[in-house]
Amino acid sequence: MRIVVDANVPAAMECFAPLGEVIRVPGREIDAATVREADALVVRSITRVDEALVAGSRLRFVGTCTIGTDHVDRDALGTRGIGFASAPGCNAEAVVDYVLVSLATLAERQGFRLAERRIGVVGAGNVGGRLLARLEALGIETLACDPPRAEAEGAEGFVELDALIEACDVICLHTPLVREGPHATHHLLDARRIDELVPGTVVLNAGRGDCLDGQALRDRLSGRGDISAVLDVWEGEPAIDAALRDLAELATPHIAGYSLDGKLRGTHAIYRALAHRLGLPVRLSLEDLAPAPPLPSLSLDGGLTLEEALRLCMRAVYDVRRDHDALWLHSRRQGLAAGFDACRAQYPLRREFSTLTVDLRPDAESLAEPLAAAGFRVGSELQAPSAGRPAVR
Numbered sequence: 001m002r003i004v005v006d007a008n009v010p011a012a013m014e015c016f017a018p019l020g021e022v023i024r025v026p027g028r029e030i031d032a033a034t035v036r037e038a039d040a041l042v043v044r045s046i047t048r049v050d051e052a053l054v055a056g057s058r059l060r061f062v063g064t065c066t067i068g069t070d071h072v073d074r075d076a077l078g079t080r081g082i083g084f085a086s087a088p089g090c091n092a093e094a095v096v097d098y099v100l101v102s103l104a105t106l107a108e109r110q111g112f113r114l115a116e117r118r119i120g121v122v123g124a125g126n127v128g129g130r131l132l133a134r135l136e137a138l139g140i141e142t143l144a145c146d147p148p149r150a151e152a153e154g155a156e157g158f159v160e161l162d163a164l165i166e167a168c169d170v171i172c173l174h175t176p177l178v179r180e181g182p183h184a185t186h187h188l189l190d191a192r193r194i195d196e197l198v199p200g201t202v203v204l205n206a207g208r209g210d211c212l213d214g215q216a217l218r219d220r221l222s223g224r225g226d227i228s229a230v231l232d233v234w235e236g237e238p239a240i241d242a243a244l245r246d247l248a249e250l251a252t253p254h255i256a257g258y259s260l261d262g263k264l265r266g267t268h269a270i271y272r273a274l275a276h277r278l279g280l281p282v283r284l285s286l287e288d289l290a291p292a293p294p295l296p297s298l299s300l301d302g303g304l305t306l307e308e309a310l311r312l313c314m315r316a317v318y319d320v321r322r323d324h325d326a327l328w329l330h331s332r333r334q335g336l337a338a339g340f341d342a343c344r345a346q347y348p349l350r351r352e353f354s355t356l357t358v359d360l361r362p363d364a365e366s367l368a369e370p371l372a373a374a375g376f377r378v379g380s381e382l383q384a385p386s387a388g389r390p391a392v393r
């Protein structure tokens with residue numbers, strides 16, 4: 001059993017070596033010659049898996065350790081009887097962390113309170129649904145647009161896209177890329193909708209670059225300049241539009257889902273699927289793969305405002321400004337496309353908010369609910385005094 005695995009898949013040897021011979025190849029270099037002698041292929045989103053790739057091979061299984069599947073031609077696999085698996089929801093928590101810290105950063109820079117903004121979420125699936133839950137738990141007003149869900153479950157709780165755009169201060173795109181059909185998402189935010197955005201609107205795209213008309217957004221930002229953009233995904237990755245990157249308040253290289261936790265969930269889901277396909281036992285658990293977090297806990301007293309406490313805890317785990325700066329730095333050193341890919345290939349360790357326990361001193365207990373709502377574990381020093389530091393009563 002020969003298994004070709006994208007070099008950017010963490011824990012690949014631990015998971016796949018017990019199942020066969022593992023050959024690691026950078027995702028953009030996986031081609032027909034690479035997979036010709038392979039029985040299984042494990043990719044991430046940058047490898048286009050289509051008829052041209054699989055035609056001359058003996059592949060029996062393709063797995064993508066990602067949520068998105070728009071890079072895989074499933075019909076081509078089905079026709080050849082090649083099994084397929086993806087990893088739904090694997091890095092959804094990481095994307096939500098990314099959105100929260102990005103919006104908190106923008107609020108600080110632009111001097112507004114997030115709690116006073118209405119946030120519209122387009123695509124209320126694993127990512128959007130979790131985002132809505134965390135925002136609502138934080139007391140932030142939200143609207144959701146998801147026509148496929150509205151059709152299946154009833155319209156209550158959902159609004160049309162144009163109504164959302166008109167009513168919201170922040171618009172977060174979390175749709176898959178779907179090119180055809182009644183709910184196609186290619187250029188869902190098209191030139192007309194971008195032109196109609198209310199001045200002051202923040203547009204955040206962490207779905208797929210093609211869900212938004214990048215040229216129209218660039219024109220609006222460079223022309224009227226009265227809206228803001230937070231962009232993690234781009235048309236034409238990795239050769240992105242440098243002018244749009246420069247106009248975005250936060251520009252990151254498709255890393256919203258890049259927590260170690262999310263990547264490991266993706267690897268583990270495909271390991272399970274392949275083992276199942278081969279009739280082999282699943283001996284490794286997800287817990288076996290994840291190391292202890294480098295910052296397991298921190299302690300807060302009551303001296304901070306809620307916004308300050310949230311920002312501090314978020315940035316202690318993940319500071320999105322690091323990734324914005326890294327894109328600049330790598331692009332300047334290596335050029336646009338190579339720099340974009342280098343940021344992703346050399347991505348530093350990032351954990352999810354849920355790996356941090358925030359211990360609250362008695363005078364900070366009012367922070368417990370909002371910190372838990374944002375996704376942190378909350379401990380109380382009153383309930384569980386730490387050794388050598390007695391709780392104050």
Ligand SMILES: NC(=O)C1=CN([C@@H]2O[C@H](COP(=O)(O)OP(=O)(O)OC[C@H]3O[C@@H](n4cnc5c(N)ncnc54)[C@H](O)[C@@H]3O)[C@@H](O)[C@H]2O)C=CC1
Nearest residue numbers: 067068123124125126127146148175176183206207256257
């Ligand atoms: N930036 C990043 O690093 C990441 C990006 N993604 C992208 O985010 C997408 C969404 O992820 P999940 O929420 O996990 O997927 P999901 O499949 O759980 O949810 C997608 C939701 O979008 C809805 N939807 C489909 N067409 C729509 C339309 N025309 N208008 C509004 N809603 C529509 C679906 O009904 C569904 O509820 C992925 O397909 C992927 O492309 C996912 C993970 C990381």
Ligand SMILES: O=C(O)C(=O)[C@H](O)COP(=O)(O)O
Nearest residue numbers: 044045046066067068091257
């Ligand atoms: O899961 C998805 O869908 C994503 O967008 C991935 O997080 C993107 O990561 P790569 O597959 O491009 O490494």
